[in-house]
Amino acid sequence: MIKTSLYTACFFICAANLQAQNTVSKEIKGRVSSEDGDVAATHVLNSSAQKAAITDIDGFFTVSARLNDTIVFSAVQFQRKEIVVTKEILASKALYITLDPAQNALNEVVVMPFNLSGALGRDMNKMEVDPPLTAASLGLPNAFVEKMTQAERKAFSARSGGPLIAILNAVSGEAKRLRLIRERMAKYTRTEFIRKAYHDSLYVKQLKIPVDKINDFMYFCEVDSSFAALDKKDNLSIWEFMLQKSFAYRKNYELD
Structure with a gap:
């Protein structure tokens, strides 16, 4: 009887220990x-x-x-x-x-024969192709929404995770870090857009900036707060600004 009681007590102690282990966070x-x-x-x-x-x-x-x-x-x-x-x-x-990348793919693609000859030019002239269906042609509300950059996707993910995630981001400083990355990427993208709006020959011949110094010159313009205020589509105002900055740049680096 005593042995049975001891076995029973041991069983319950072990069971309690296992239960406690299962409920302890790690x-x-x-x-x-x-x-x-x-x-x-x-x-x-x-x-x-x-x-x-x-x-x-x-x-x-x-x-x-x-x-x-x-x-x-x-x-x-x-x-x-x-x-x-x-x-x-x-x-x-x-x-x-x-983790696997998110995929939006068709389950099946069917290619229909159209009596094609294999000669691309002749086949394109023979075929009557309807205008492509796009978000704009269908009149969808998101037709002209610009695609988010990687930094913008991360910031959106951080904001859309609910109140708990928002608090964690604020405490850890992640929200501030993502905002700074997004701002830097926006500035870089804007400067790169302007950089490609003019051919290299214009920088060399008109602004007298060597080819290997063009990117450095664009950064020289970027750090000027007036540069950010210019409309990136106003090529004339931007060119006048860069023309003035080119004098200062050449003088600083003794390029004349």
């Missing part, structure tokens, strides 16, 4: 990777415990979890991925997750 460290390497600011959400984290620029993350919790990995450019925390994951030193 920090899981890991890394997210993808084919293109763009894994910064990927959301890592423990949907069971409503705890979240964000990967750093190299894809590393740390999140609290218990046995059987569900962890969701998501980003705008990736397919959503879920894993269930197992004993092996809790016991491992690192968790490595590979």
Whole structure:
């Protein structure tokens, strides 16, 4: 009778220990990777415990979890991925997750014969082709929305993750970092647009800027606050501005 009581007590103690182990949270460290390497600011959400984290620029993350919790990995450019925390994951030193890019593809493409001869010029003249269907031709409301850059996608992902993600971004400084990246990319894109609006020969012959110094000259213009105020489509005003800046640039670098 005493032995039976002891066995019963041991059984309940072991069961209680196992139950306690299952309910104790543990920090899981890991890394997210993808084919293109763009894994910064990927959301890592423990949907069971409503705890979240964000990967750093190299894809590393740390999140609290218990046995059987569900962890969701998501980003705008990736397919959503879920894993269930197992004993092996809790016991491992690192968790490595590979994300697949989001794909919008047709399930099947059917090529119909049109008695083509194989001569491209002749076949194009024979075929009556309807105007291509586009968002603009269909009158869709998003027809003229510009495609977001990589930095803008990350910022949008950070903002659209809900109140919890917004708080995490604000506390960690991630929101500020993404905003600065977005601003730098917008400035770079604008300067690159203006740079390509004029042929290299104009920089060399009219502004007297050597070919290998053109990009440096554009940066010299960019740091001037007046440059940002110019309309990037007003070529005449931009050219007059760069003409004035070329004198200062050549003088600074003794190019005359």
